[in-house]
Amino acid sequence: MTDTATFPDLNGASVFITGGGSGIGAALTEGFLRQGAKVAFVGRSDASAFVDQMETQTGNRPLFIRCDITNVSALRTAIDQAAQTHGPITALVNNAANDQRHATLEVEEEFWDWAQAINLKAYFFACQAVLPGMQAAGGGAIVNFTSISYMMGNSGYPAYTTANAGLNGLTRSLAREFGPDRVRVNALAPGWVLTEKQLDKWATPDALAAHLERQCLKDHLSPQDIVASALFLASASSRMITGQTLVVDGGVVVTG
Template sequence: MQDIDTSETKLTTFPDLTGASVFITGGGSGIGADLTLGFLRQGAKVAFIGRSDADAFVRQAERETGNKPLFIQSDITDLEALRGAVAQAEAAHGPVTVLVNNAANDQRHETLEVDEEFWDWSTSINLKAYFFACQTVIPGMQKAGGGAIVNMTSISYMMGNTGYPIYTTSNSGINGMTRSIAREFGPDKIRVNAIAPGWVLTQKQLDKWATPDALAAHLERQCLKEHLSPEDIVGATLFLASSASRMITGQSLAVDGGVVVSG
């Protein structure tokens, strides 16, 4: 590994990610956009799926990195479309050897107001799609001799946060799923880990929930007194996707400035 400077940031290079076939859910906005850029800068072949048009981002990414991602516009909750997107990525880039389950929706809701329809909608995005994305890429990873899956969860469930109980339920479920799949497919050299970001100030968070009082209260809980930005999640993801973490699996890594502690 070595550190290199880019026009945007300084990051560590992982040579084994050069040419790797990477598939990212929700890779065109928020944290996902920074993840896409991070892998492109490593020289990876990146495909990402998202509901919203991302053609402008694709052009921007190619300008910034010299490496063009494959954008597949579709809905991850449509499982046939999700499987089709993975097949399209594999046709273009070869078997997916790195999966980043990133897409999520933390829409606020109250326990006593939730109905079955909302439960199904929320879990279909925040948990169900994660499982079936893993299921879809694993056969290709087995044939390729191994791979890495990184599931994005959140520290929200560790903190016992209120205001989005189905989201925190899904976060906790992601960790259980991560551990079980890691054990099941470890013999195939497939590593499965989770990253639990803290409060990352994406544009959505700034527009909807990041009031001055809320920001101050959260920063008070952090050991490191800087708010997190999407690019702060990139380095940990690249590490867990690369052979630098070859003997790390079944783990959940909090990237939160020191809000929660484990061990």
């Protein structure tokens, strides 16, 4: 990981990350650990090796709780466990998502419900679970990961883009409702970040070239490009920013 800014208030903060063991989530876990935060994260796959790796590399061991976030009861239990271990969660990063490709005319009700469960429903209930602790602590920060895909009007995954759009509505409503408690709620919308999954499944030379042509900045995004923005939104450096969506895409959607 390259050097990034230091946010002193994150040192010792109790942070909870969904999907924190792979892709952008793994980079987020490392980024918060390097700030000195007490990080707990959930994922469906065993992350024991990653936990050991992070302790070796950062000197700070995260708490991994195996959990399918579409199981709301299990998600609530994981959040409770993290709070009991690290203290009340004051920074929630809703990162886990699934952008599986699908055609509108082939979508069945079961798939639709699953897509909303992982990409929208889990975000709401994770927020609900941490909010009382943030209220009691006198404030906190929530970062909801969305995507530029719905802003671009992309086809090929309508259930996913619908959830993305919904996350922005959720972010604004929660920011208004819990602002008096000094809880800040923002969304972070990455562009096409070249994780291993993206490189394996969809990042063909032609697709990469076409997307880069749309960017103002002619460099592909890596997970590390997203970490600094998430740290900023979770820290007191952004204390008067709430209800916003920060786009990190190299200049695709913000310029038309």
